[in-house]
Amino acid sequence: MIAVTGASGQLGRLVVEALLKSKTETRIAALVRDPSKVADFGEKGVDVRKADYDAPETLAAALEGVERLLLISSSEVGQRTRQHKAAIDAAKAAGVKLIAYTSILNADDSPLALADEHRETEAYLEESGVPYVLLRHGWYTENYMGAIPAAVENGAVYGCAGDGRFSFATRKDYAEADAAVLLKEGQAGKVYELAGARGYTLSELAAEISAHANKTIPYVNIPEAAYSDALVKAGIPEPFAAILANSETGASGGALFTKSHDLSDLIGRSSTTLAESVAVAMQD
Structure with a gap:
């Protein structure tokens, strides 16, 4: 099963749509705070699950049976690291085999204020021991x-x-690239700019x-x-x-x-x- 966090958001919704368009036989789960916002996904066979970074008790059930998780960075700047850590901890406990994280372009040395929480999340992923792939948007x-x-x-x-x-x-370009990585084998350890x-x-x-x-x-x-x-x-x-x-x-x-062409390569x-x-x- 492939799960997408923030699936009711602008990026998450597009990723789920890209996965559906791929006709993958792998089950898809949409993880959202408010399931009513993605009722249309349920009608298309997507497993809609309630998941709230700020309510850790919801994460265990939401991640049950998930093999690949797209962790879309939270929209709450200043709270991201804490929220991401909660999701990573829950994924580890649930036995998730791969976490794909939407980080920021050139995260290693980016001077942007936005980059700090992304670097912290990348470091925590490394510490967690869960196989991961970085999707630096x-x-x-x-x-x-x-x-x-x-x-x-x-x-x-x-x-x-x-x-x-x-x-x-x-966003549609990025969503298609994210979906492509989720559908590929052998992605652990890769970094896409x-x-x-x-x-x-x-x-x-x-x-x-x-x-x-x-x-x-x-x-x-x-x-x-x-x-x-x-x-x-x-x-x-x-x-x-x-x-x-x-x-x-x-x-x-x-x-x-x-100058990276990773995105174009992934979406063809x-x-x-x-x-x-x-x-x-x-x-x-």
Whole structure:
């Protein structure tokens, strides 16, 4: 059995859908806090199980019979290490044979504030003795798609990434790669640096938006603190705004860029281009 944590989330749902599309004969379990959110999976033959990182007693039953577990990193920044440790401990006790963990790109030496909890989780996996594979995700293209309307309205794309390149890929791209690894044999000990086939600057993002908006929308680089403040004023919670701004500063130094083609190799095609993503976003 293959189990996916966070299966009601944006990434987890796509992974389960990719597994279903593969027509695998292996049973699939969707682990979620609220089973009602994935009732549609139950109708498709997926075993829906309640699992809450903050309620360890739910994890033992949720992991019963699971051989391969996709541990999708928690969305609760600051609580991730504790929550991940609970899941890893439960997986070990349940006899899970492989844990695939969605870490962060270039985790070994990433300067991003987000990277600390990922490194701590990777270290705990090593200590646990449970065979594991690391799926180090790069930046999601969707991180910027929601801001397109504001960019068009304000007449500019603002950020603090300078000329840094982002190896963007869509959640669907990453989900297909994650599913491919779960379906492969001999994955223990492997490390995948997953990211888009090419890197894009925020100036290139602005150019794509301009092309679809039929007006010039430049990229305007501002200091990290000013960008964080702007995000807060736009309604983003202060802690998350600080993380986004810190990540862009890291990107300016190459933290979110890689020449790895692991993702394309796993999904058997090139990753979704920025142009394709912007076109879809601006049609919605």
